[in-house]
Amino acid sequence: MNKKQVTTEHHHFPWDHPRFRSWIAVARACQLMQQTLTRELAHLDIKPPHLDILINLYRFDGITQQELARKLLVGRSNMSMLLPQLEKRGLIERRGDERDKRVLRLSLTPAGRTLTEEAMEIQTALIEKSLTGSPIEDCMTVAQSMERIIATLLKEDGDREHGPSSAER
């Protein structure tokens, strides 16, 4: 009687679906990771959104606000709110492009680069610590699944709006 007499696979409730349960776990893990990162980043006086920006400037010097927003999957207005803060703190610079006077090209200051390296170290350590329980091959499986999901969602998402997106980060 320990099979609960459930012989059908009707899945009356969402939480009986294996994919649903999987995704809930993903969402909760993400939420927790974000909260933990927020705490561990606190003494640098930055938050995950700022770090996302800094890392992208670290990789892609001279990027524009538009491109940055697209990589981070956020709206342009978001960048217009956050970037002036980082600029006032002397972490980034915004220079207008001469050939296209609409765009602002972004780059890290030396102080910004130093801070970014410290913050990336913290983030990397946190991720390593959280994922040491999972073998590398499992991580690759996870990555593949997530890439597929991203591709699926981005397809119907990109159709409706901002043109061809990449979001490679």
Added chain:
Amino acid sequence: MNKKQVTTEHHHFPWDHPRFRSWIAVARACQLMQQTLTRELAHLDIKPPHLDILINLYRFDGITQQELARKLLVGRSNMSMLLPQLEKRGLIERRGDERDKRVLRLSLTPAGRTLTEEAMEIQTALIEKSLTGSPIEDCMTVAQSMERIIATLLKEDGDREHGPSSAER
């Protein structure tokens, strides 16, 4: 010289770490899923946070605000802001417990239950559609990895605060 003379595995940059790249994919997938769900839920006039609440009331009738907040991994104040909205819309009820006059016990109204079922259908469909590219066994691997991450983060997280947490959702 196109191998950049890097023969070691030193991983100078975070994005060279396989676990780091895996996690970035997870975070981006989560972000996209949330945005997509927000859009598909729009015509019901609710957002993912509301749905999270409703689903938990659907499963755990008579739960308190504190318990609900702990399951959702958010602060109590958050519930104090959101629940009155849902109550005014006639989707939930809040009745004071007689034996403990501090707590408010939450339950869905018939209208709330109906709406929750509609919303869950939308969410389930979205998840199924996004994950059909991944075989069930991969989903199970993902779920296991995420559970491990949740356990790891919750351990050091629960130490600092609210006592024993479960967050089973």
Added chain:
DNA sequence: ACATCATTGTACAACGATGAACAAAAAGCA
């Protein structure tokens, strides 16, 4: 050249999430 449309960044109002401070009720302990 001129009109039209698209793109880039900003301003603003609305909303969800957070942490701190607070009041009320309960629990623990002398």
Added chain:
DNA sequence: TGCTTTTTGTTCATCGTTGTACAATGATGT
């Protein structure tokens, strides 16, 4: 009993995110 501590929920200020509307600039087409 009376005191302290804990728990539960609320209030408030702050912050990140979104969508809309807008101005400036560039691109396109006639």
